[in-house]
Amino acid sequence: MADPTVADYLLERLRTWGVEKVFAFPGDGINGILAAWGRAENDPQFVQSRHEEMSAFEAVGYAKFTGKVGVCMATSGPGAVHLLNGLYDAKLDHVPVVAIVGQTNRSAMGGSYQQEVDLLSLYKDVASEYVQMVTVPEQLPNVLDRAIRTALAERAPTAIVIPSDVQELPYSAPTHAFKMVPSSTGIDWPTTVPGDDALRRAADVLNAGTKVAILAGSGARAARTELEQVADLLGAGVAKPLLGKDVLSDELPYVTGSIGLLGTRPSYELMQECDTLLTVGSSFPYTQFLPAFDQARAVQIDIDGKYIGMRYPYEVNLVGDAAATLRALIPLLRRNDDRSWREAIEDKVRRWWEVMEAEAMVAADPVNPLRLFHELSERLPEDAIVTADSGSAANWYARQLKFRGDVRGSLSGNLATMGPGVPYGIGAKFGNPGRPIIVFAGDGAMQMNGLAELITIKHYWQQWDDPRLIVAVLHNDDLNQVTWEMRAMEGAPKFTESQRLPDVDYAAFAASLGLQGISVSKPDELGPAWDQALAADRPVLLDVRTDPNVPPIPPHATLEQAKDSAAALLKGDENRWGIIREGVKEKMQEFLPHGQG
Numbered sequence: 257m258a259d260p261t262v263a264d265y266l267l268e269r270l271r272t273w274g275v276e277k278v279f280a281f282p283g284d285g286i287n288g289i290l291a292a293w294g295r296a297e298n299d300p301q302f303v304q305s306r307h308e309e310m311s312a313f314e315a316v317g318y319a320k321f322t323g324k325v326g327v328c329m330a331t332s333g334p335g336a337v338h339l340l341n342g343l344y345d346a347k348l349d350h351v352p353v354v355a356i357v358g359q360t361n362r363s364a365m366g367g368s369y370q371q372e373v374d375l376l377s378l379y380k381d382v383a384s385e386y387v388q389m390v391t392v393p394e395q396l397p398n399v400l401d402r403a404i405r406t407a408l409a410e411r412a413p414t415a416i417v418i419p420s421d422v423q424e425l426p427y428s429a430p431t432h433a434f435k436m437v438p439s440s441t442g443i444d445w446p447t448t449v450p451g452d453d454a455l456r457r458a459a460d461v462l463n464a465g466t467k468v469a470i471l472a473g474s475g476a477r478a479a480r481t482e483l484e485q486v487a488d489l490l491g492a493g494v495a496k497p498l499l500g501k502d503v504l505s506d507e508l509p510y511v512t513g514s515i516g517l518l519g520t521r522p523s524y525e526l527m528q529e530c531d532t533l534l535t536v537g538s539s540f541p542y543t544q545f546l547p548a549f550d551q552a553r554a555v556q557i558d559i560d561g562k563y564i565g566m567r568y569p570y571e572v573n574l575v576g577d578a579a580a581t582l583r584a585l586i587p588l589l590r591r592n593d594d595r596s597w598r599e600a601i602e603d604k605v606r607r608w609w610e611v612m613e614a615e616a617m618v619a620a621d622p623v624n625p626l627r628l629f630h631e632l633s634e635r636l637p638e639d640a641i642v643t644a645d646s647g648s649a650a651n652w653y654a655r656q657l658k659f660r661g662d663v664r665g666s667l668s669g670n671l672a673t674m675g676p677g678v679p680y681g682i683g684a685k686f687g688n689p690g691r692p693i694i695v696f697a698g699d700g701a702m703q704m705n706g707l708a709e710l711i712t713i714k715h716y717w718q719q720w721d722d723p724r725l726i727v728a729v730l731h732n733d734d735l736n737q738v739t740w741e742m743r744a745m746e747g748a749p750k751f752t753e754s755q756r757l758p759d760v761d762y763a764a765f766a767a768s769l770g771l772q773g774i775s776v777s778k779p780d781e782l783g784p785a786w787d788q789a790l791a792a793d794r795p796v797l798l799d800v801r802t803d804p805n806v807p808p809i810p811p812h813a814t815l816e817q818a819k820d821s822a823a824a825l826l827k828g829d830e831n832r833w834g835i836i837r838e839g840v841k842e843k844m845q846e847f848l849p850h851g852q853g
């Protein structure tokens with residue numbers, strides 16, 4: 257190309273890094289880059305969202321489900337502000353994302369110019385690992401390369417600000433001279449393994465245990481085989497924090513499922529009763545769900561020395577790659593021949609899944625939300641990718657849904673923001689166009705942004721090898737998760753003004769876009785509706801009328817919280833009779849003798 261501009265060079269260097277998609281929205285702060293995109297024949301592909309926050313979520317979803325860096329782009333001022341929530345989602349869940357944003361011309365900076373926001377200050381916290389402004393062309397390669405490398409190395413969002421006039425300058429490479437910073441692309445990572453002495457100390461702790469619990473987080477995803485071997489040798493049970501739900505198959509009899517507020521009873525009891533804890537690739541924050549401090553001896557394995565040793569008084573903290581460290585540990589572990597602990601765990605897990613089925617089958621008005629998830633479990637394709645929005649869906653995703661095969665799944669684990677469900681699904685699809693994607697979203701999340709982002713699905717779905725992207729909406733006309741939190745935590749009845757949602761025909765909206773809309777208002781329609789959606793030749797919106805009175809009761813719900821909920825109801829909650837009926841029916845399932853024989 258004759259005399260490439262800085263913007264031309266930016267796109268070229270993104271291509272060199274292997275970036276294939278940029279999730280973005282235009283504006284005059286990045287007009288120079290858009291012009292270059294036209295010259296580059298849309299390579300990397302510009303993926304247009306309806307709102308910059310969605311572009312950021314799409315980049316996070318893409319990164320979570322490909323393991324590559326996600327890239328998003330927005331104009332100066334308002335566009336850059338809109339990216340923020342998605343970038344915080346990346347920061348809190350440790351996801352590599354690079355944000356590229358425009359800025360007013362250098363000549364206008366500091367002049368309170370239109371759309372001039374102090375972006376370096378604005379991004380100082382969210383992109384604390386690396387945020388830089390490119391003010392001359394020679395800076396570009398180094399700044400871009402460092403933003404990408406830092407995002408990958410620190411698993412964090414980073415940001416580059418490029419003023420509009422700089423985008424249009426002729427590109428000029430850094431020279432072999434004083435105060436120039438040349439740079440190179442590509443990176444090979446080491447495989448970190450702790451030293452022999454540390455491994456032996458860890459093995460001594462684990463070999464001394466008789467009741468071993470393993471906590472396997474998202475950092476252990478590449479260590480499946482090794483985890484299974486270690487769990488087998490030690491006769492251990494394995495619990496999974498929310499972001500690690502896809503680390504091990506729920507079909508393994510000793511996997512106790514999710515842990516924490518949204519977790520299962522077997523996971524809770526595993527931690528309550530163990531005498532040894534092995535944590536791999538997890539920074540699960542809720543100490544109260546781990547063993548008591550003087551109850552268990554503990555070992556942690558984590559790739560990042562900055563995050564190790566927290567949350568529990570670990571005796572040995574091993575910094576290393578999960579798979580390689582477990583591989584090095586395995587020859588030092590003794591097989592525990594007393595399998596009674598393991599057998600007790602397997603019994604509890606078996607019973608738990610029976611209880612989950614029974615809870616899903618309890619009649620509700622009109623559809624029990626648990627059954628929506630339960631019916632999918634039986635049909636979930638082994639290569640599916642599942643996301644859930646923040647809301648009651650996250651509870652049922654965590655507890656009801658059985659992952660197996662290579663099923664991948666994630667949600668906004670730490671920011672727990674509303675709104676990422678549909679855009680995560682889109683980002684996942686762009687990274688994995690051949691895999692079926694399933695999104696669970698509340699009606700509140702759909703009204704917040706999911707409905708608009710269906711338009712993005714309409715815009716792109718014909719490019720995907722497998723057109724299946726199913727958005728299942730929990731249509732309960734309520735911001736239900738918060739309604740329940742208020743009842744349980746505050747002892748306050750439902751405040752209708754803040755909680756009730758206007759009714760919308762989600763299936764009809766999707767159909768108006770040329771997507772398939774399926775409405776379900778009877779429990780027996782659920783199974784056939786999933787079958788239909790999973791066989792569809794286009795994206796589907798599954799609009800399910802779910803009962804807001806089915807409580808997302810945590811496995812360890814305390815008596816105090818139960819009392820608070822009861823008090824809230826007595827204070828005149830518009831749903832009180834329905835809640836008492838549904839709540840009692842659900843909770844009863846845990847105490848009935850399902851399959852104990």
Ligand SMILES: Cc1ncc(C[n+]2csc(CCOP(=O)(O)OP(=O)(O)O)c2C)c(N)n1
Binds near residue numbers: 673698734
């Ligand atoms: C951006 C943002 N705003 C508000 C919240 C608080 N919040 C968490 S869940 C929730 C309700 C979600 O309602 P909906 O999407 O309808 O799902 P439901 O719980 O009813 O299934 C709210 C308001 C949040 N987590 N994120």
